[in-house]
Amino acid sequence: MYLKGEKVLKAITDDFYLKEFKELKLGQIHLLLRNYKTAIKYYSKWNYNNTEDSILKRNVFHNIGLCYLHLKDYKKSESFFEKEFIFIKKKDTLELISYKTDLANVYYNQYLDDDAIPLFKEAYDLAKRYSSIELKHNTSKNMAIVERNRKRYKESVAYFDEYVKWKDSIWNRDKIWELTEKDKKIAVAQKQQEVLLKEEELKREKVVRNGLLAGTSGLLVFIAGLGFFYKKLKDKNKLINQQKEALSVANATKNYLFSVVSHDLRSPINSIKRQHEQLAKHVANKDMNAVKEVTNSAIAVTESTSHLLNNVLHWSLEQSNQLIFERSSYALAPLLDQVLFDYEDIAESRNISISQDFKEGLLVNVDKESLKIVLRNLIDNAIKYMNGAGSIDVTSSKESEIQARIEIQDSGIGMTAEQLAKVNSLKDLSIDKIDRSKGVGLGLLLCQTLVKKNQGALFFESEEGKGTKAVILVSLV
Incomplete structure (x- = not known):
């Protein structure tokens, strides 16, 4: 897909008014393809003095720094990470963690442990206060490796245990998504089956009328047999009722969570779709104020949807006793x-x-x-x-x-x-x-x-x- 994206972007003529944006996208594609020298070539065509977008500058400097890091040109890598840092605000926790981790890797690969290890530790401390499970997972892994290489095995094992805990949390979250997708497919299949059954029902009505008498006789026999087995199973009623109650609660939980996914997500997804359509229209009209307005609205909808999914995740983990709880x-x-x-x-x-x-x-x-x-x-x-x-x-x-x-x-x-x-x-x-x-x-x-x-x-x-x-x-x- 990256190669297809590259082909489409290259088809855009050089007189396109967003030519530099095209070059940045090509640079990003080659970074993801690990063609680091080619990525730098495209990024170098961008003149950052022509834009006041601090977020764009920060992201591009970060990506160029990553390219030089992978090429082991640590001096240039450090230089671009320092340029990135100028545009990071103190409250941008996610960007601070990424910056400190990448700069730490620059120093660590040069065996400058005294400079690298404090940065790894700062990134780890910030990640502990941040909501992202992936960041907690990655930073604790970094600290485990650092402490192991320093032969501080007790501290390394503690960090590694924490890394495994966050890895399990990521697995649980992804498993819930997988189960949700399966439930959605099952629901679609059931609906299709209902349509087919309805068509067959019309064909069977005539046969059912002719077999009604035989069916009634069979039902009487079934009821008699049911009465016999009911008498045999009467002693187990208490256990059956308890299981039924537990099953009802589990079924109600499943139905509600499915309802959340199938109903509550429909509205924000449709809203995001409409906003993307509006965004494409405003970009075509070069109305940047409208683009910012639609983007802010889309971010708000995405935050609301993320909040909903977090609640579903936490409720599911809590109900299955998988939510880590330590007072x-x-x-x-x-x-x-x-x-x-x-x-x-x-x-x-x-x-x-x-x-x-x-x-x-x-x-x-x-x-x-x-x-x-x-x-x-x-x-x-x-x-x-x-x-x-x-x-x-x-x-x-x-x-x-x-x-x-x-x-x-x-x-x-x-x-x-x-x-x-x-x-x-x-x-x-x-x-x-x-x-x-x-x-x-x-x-x-x-x-x-x-x-x-x-x-x-x-x-x-x-x-x-x-x-x-x-x-x-x-x-x-």
Whole structure:
């Protein structure tokens, strides 16, 4: 496919007004094909002084640095990585991790361990605070290799254990996607089978009428036999009922997750499709302001879809006891800071201000990652139901001698009395409690489940048109 892409791009004439964009794409193709010298040739035709797009500059400098790294021209590679760093903002965690890792490899390949190892460690520490499982997986692997080469085998084994844990998490996530795809194919096959059966049903009606009498007689015999076996199996009813109940819960969970994939994803996918069509139209009209507007809208839809898939993943892992859960002692304020940091750009793009007031010195006994999942869901909901510009206030305080209190107050649309009663009445948690018309979705159910596992409590205070306050109570150390 890369070769086909190269052929199409080369067919574009040199008088095309986006000629440099064409060269950059050709450079990217040859980088992916590992033709590093050819990639550099195309990238060198780009004049970065002709653009003010800092993201584009950062990405191109990064790719050129990678080419020189693979060609073992470490001096030039380092030079381009340093150029990339100029355009990386402090809050761009993903880009910082990539930059530090690549620059560390430049030094490590030159046996400059004193320069390389601190960078590997900084990338690893940043990845621990970032949501990407792949980054945690890669950076922990790097640290395991570094410590092994330093003959610090105890530390290497610890990093390797962490690497294996994240590798298993990636496998679980990909397995859920694979199962979802299989379920979709099965559903399509079932629908096709239903159509065929309907056609055959019309043909069989005449035969069925003639065989009705014989069928009735057979049914009576079947009922008599069923009564006999029922008497024999009466002692096993209790076990059968328990299995039936468990099967019903599992079936309801499967049906709901399938519904999420087949129904809830349809709207954002169609929306992204329409936005791509609009994007193509605006590019053809050279309306760059409209291109930026459509791109921002597409990013928002993608974020919402990613949030939905994360909830499906976390719920599935939790229900199958595969979600890693380890309660330990953590400082609450830095943990809240980490979560809010990831929402600064999103909130700013929607004219939503986020303020915070954290009581310092609070140590809580929680599973850090599951509490982050709860906080992200609640902040996502606050942004989602904001109805335009507004504010979100996040505070922490000491509720009692044994509990800390976290409040997330928004100025959004609020909830009706019926919706508030519904979300505050969730005590026995199961998939059949979901009723999105009353504000109870998979995300809220997941929040209640994880807070309960942390031996805490979650409840809401709200008034329609005046915003919502989510309150989380967790144990103090």
